[in-house]
Amino acid sequence: MEPNLISKKELLDEKGISYGQLYRWKRKQLIPEDWFIRKSTFTGQETFFPRDLILARIDKIMNMKDDLSLDELADQFSPLLPEYELRKADLMKRNIVSNVVIERFASVDSDSIVYTFERLLYFFVADKLLHAGDMSMEEGERLLQTMREHFPKFEGKACDLLFARKMGVSSFALLSVPADIYYESGVKLIARLSMNECIEQLKAKLM
Amino acid sequence: MVGTTTSAGGLFRDVKLIGESEFHGNVDCLKFTNTGEVEVNGSLKAASELKVTGECTIRGSLEARRLRGRGEIKILQGLRGEHIKFTGNIDTGGDCEIDACELQGAFNIEGLLSADHLELKMFGPCRAREIGGTALSVKRSKASKLLSIFRSSGNAGLTVDQIEGDRVQLEYTVAAVVRGKHVTVGPGCEIGRVEYGETLTVHKSAIVKQRVKQ
Numbered sequence: 250m251e252p253n254l255i256s257k258k259e260l261l262d263e264k265g266i267s268y269g270q271l272y273r274w275k276r277k278q279l280i281p282e283d284w285f286i287r288k289s290t291f292t293g294q295e296t297f298f299p300r301d302l303i304l305a306r307i308d309k310i311m312n313m314k315d316d317l318s319l320d321e322l323a324d325q326f327s328p329l330l331p332e333y334e335l336r337k338a339d340l341m342k343r344n345i346v347s348n349v350v351i352e353r354f355a356s357v358d359s360d361s362i363v364y365t366f367e368r369l370l371y372f373f374v375a376d377k378l379l380h381a382g383d384m385s386m387e388e389g390e391r392l393l394q395t396m397r398e399h400f401p402k403f404e405g406k407a408c409d410l411l412f413a414r415k416m417g418v419s420s421f422a423l424l425s426v427p428a429d430i431y432y433e434s435g436v437k438l439i440a441r442l443s444m445n446e447c448i449e450q451l452k453a454k455l456m
Numbered sequence: 457m458v459g460t461t462t463s464a465g466g467l468f469r470d471v472k473l474i475g476e477s478e479f480h481g482n483v484d485c486l487k488f489t490n491t492g493e494v495e496v497n498g499s500l501k502a503a504s505e506l507k508v509t510g511e512c513t514i515r516g517s518l519e520a521r522r523l524r525g526r527g528e529i530k531i532l533q534g535l536r537g538e539h540i541k542f543t544g545n546i547d548t549g550g551d552c553e554i555d556a557c558e559l560q561g562a563f564n565i566e567g568l569l570s571a572d573h574l575e576l577k578m579f580g581p582c583r584a585r586e587i588g589g590t591a592l593s594v595k596r597s598k599a600s601k602l603l604s605i606f607r608s609s610g611n612a613g614l615t616v617d618q619i620e621g622d623r624v625q626l627e628y629t630v631a632a633v634v635r636g637k638h639v640t641v642g643p644g645c646e647i648g649r650v651e652y653g654e655t656l657t658v659h660k661s662a663i664v665k666q667r668v669k670q
Contacts, residue, residue: 269590269622276553
């Protein structure tokens with residue numbers, strides 16, 4: 250058995266949830282379709298899930314389901330970009346991304362400019378990588394450029410951001426998932442961020 | 457629209473059709489009422505209600521809050537809705553996901569049939585890859601005995617690979633695996649393996665090869 254997968258039965262036992270709940274959450278699209286991995290075992294077909302993803306998601310659902318309706322939860326988890334806009338002044342006030350990022354990448358924009366969710370997401374990703382100490386300011390510029398140019402092409406489909414470096418030269422790439430990628434030796438993968446996860450985190454921060 | 461009509465599709469408020477109609481694109485509306493035959497070469501979305509009396513073919517997916525009527529529905533992709541009450545035949549190429557589902561008749565679902573509350577009264581052969589939900593009840597309709605005298609197109613019964621639910625009640629079902637908390641296996645069932653949490657009742661004419669309590 251692959252260690253990073255969990256079978257449906259184990260999941261139900263571990264979390265104390267019923268089949269009904271699981272199917273209901275799936276129906277409400279709280280659990281993405283591509284997490285349901287069907288495999289043959291000696292007892293016939295069984296369904297498996299990516300262990301870390303599903304456990305975190307179930308915890309989140311169980312914590313939030315008392316405060317939010319299932320439909321509201323579904324909006325939270327949906328990879329679609331919400332129609333959300335925020336003025337630059339509010340962005341700074343609410344401390345969603347650090348001021349360093351705003352000063353560096355948005356200094357030309359006036360305070361009254363309105364950012365779409367997409368633009369906020371780009372700042373958020375840059376902020377994340379800068380904070381982790383993975384990326385330099387100059388690379389940040391290139392990151393934003395890459396995102397602006399290529400991210401809309403995915404049209405809401407799940408994608409990952411790859412950030413790799415070889416002999417000090419860095420490069421960014423956007424990759425639709427699920428996909429495996431292998432590099433030549435000497436390339437160091439510095440970060441791989443799931444955009445859907447970033448969208449989710451940013452949504453939680455904004456709401 | 458009355459008579460033989462065609463439309464490009466698009467955004468509507470209420471759609472009422474009588475006769476033979478065809479849409480060439482997606483249809484997005486609040487209420488869709490059809491008497492007769494309709495073909496949608498795209499997806500159909502009815503935000504409040506879809507009522508079908510007759511035949512309905514959808515080349516895309518169907519999304520309807522409430523679906524009721526009688527006749528035949530063919531969907532090439534999936535079906536999604538909150539409440540279904542339908543008598544007749546339903547064919548879907550994808551998954552069928554409904555909160556409350558009351559079906560009388562027969563169906564063929566290529567994917568998963570998922571419902572909180574499923575009440576199935578079988579008139580003819582039913583097939584699904586998987587069934588999952590909270591309360592599932594599968595019964596053979598009383599009228600099916602009468603019908604079987606006139607028709608020879610297969611017996612009223614359900615064939616499914618796997619059933620998973622909290623409360624499962626089955627009749628005339630052939631399944632490889634059934635998993636549930638409370639499982640009732642009624643007459644005419646042939647189950648490869650039952651995994652149950654709390655209770656299991658098996659009718660004397662049913663065949664259960666393997667029983668596992670968890």
